Amino acid sequence: MAAIQAILLAQQVIGCAISVHRELGAGLLESTYARCFRLELGRQRIRFSNEVWLPIVYKATRLDNAYRVDLMVEDKLIVEIKAIEKILPVHVAQLLTYVRLSGAGQGLLFNFNEARLKDGIKSVILGAGPASMPSNPSTVEKE
Numbered sequence: 001m002a003a004i005q006a007i008l009l010a011q012q013v014i015g016c017a018i019s020v021h022r023e024l025g026a027g028l029l030e031s032t033y034a035r036c037f038r039l040e041l042g043r044q045r046i047r048f049s050n051e052v053w054l055p056i057v058y059k060a061t062r063l064d065n066a067y068r069v070d071l072m073v074e075d076k077l078i079v080e081i082k083a084i085e086k087i088l089p090v091h092v093a094q095l096l097t098y099v100r101l102s103g104a105g106q107g108l109l110f111n112f113n114e115a116r117l118k119d120g121i122k123s124v125i126l127g128a129g130p131a132s133m134p135s136n137p138s139t140v141e142k143e
Contacts, residue, residue, distance in 0.1 A: 004107055006076065013073055014121065016040040017110045021117035030083040033112040034070065037081060048073045048131075052101050054102050078107040081126070086112050087122055096124045 020036045041048050052072045053065040071079040078098050081090060082091065099107040104126075111120030 002134065004006045008108060009074055009077055010106060010108060010123065012044060012046060013041070013079060013108060016044055016046070017108075017121070018117055021112055024112070026083075026113050026115055028083060028112070030081055030112070033083055033110075034081045034104065037079075037110075038071070039109045041071075046073060047075075048079075049075075054098075056101055069100070069102065072102070072104070076104050076106070078102060079111075080107065080109045082109065082120075083113045084111055085113065087120065092122050094125065096126075099124055099126055 005110065017037060017040075020033060020040050022038060024033065031070065038048070038050060049072045051068055053068050055064045056066040057063070059136040069078045070081050073079055080091075080095050080098070084091075087109065094096050095109045099105070106126070107124045109122040109124075110117065111122075114120035
């Protein structure tokens with residue numbers, strides 16, 4: 001049942017991105033697409049958090065605010081928004097790392113700079129199981 005809900009959520013989020021792209025087309029700044037995408041998620045009553053800072057654990061030391069994801073949707077789907085010439089393997093690797101470190105099950109990358117948005121969508125899904133980050137690290141980094 002959870003797998004079906006995850007698929008439905010991803011489809012809804014992709015639908016929101018397509019709606020934004022149909023309205024705006026390619027060629028704008030990433031920040032413009034991100035704002036409009038957040039508006040569309042809100043209109044569809046999809047819960048999300050914007051620019052979420054997440055920790056990592058390095059050798060038993062928790063590093064708070066180590067990385068930031070563009071959007072965390074329903075606490076289980078990471079969305080990264082780009083407006084670039086081409087998605088490169090490094091962008092997909094970044095998304096995969098964010099998904100793995102956050103414990104989210106899936107990540108979506110949207111490149112709004114494509115003539116057809118479907119050519120600018122990448123999805124990564126991790127296998128079942130928790131993220132590799134321990135919940136109670138032995139040390140917390142102080143800033």
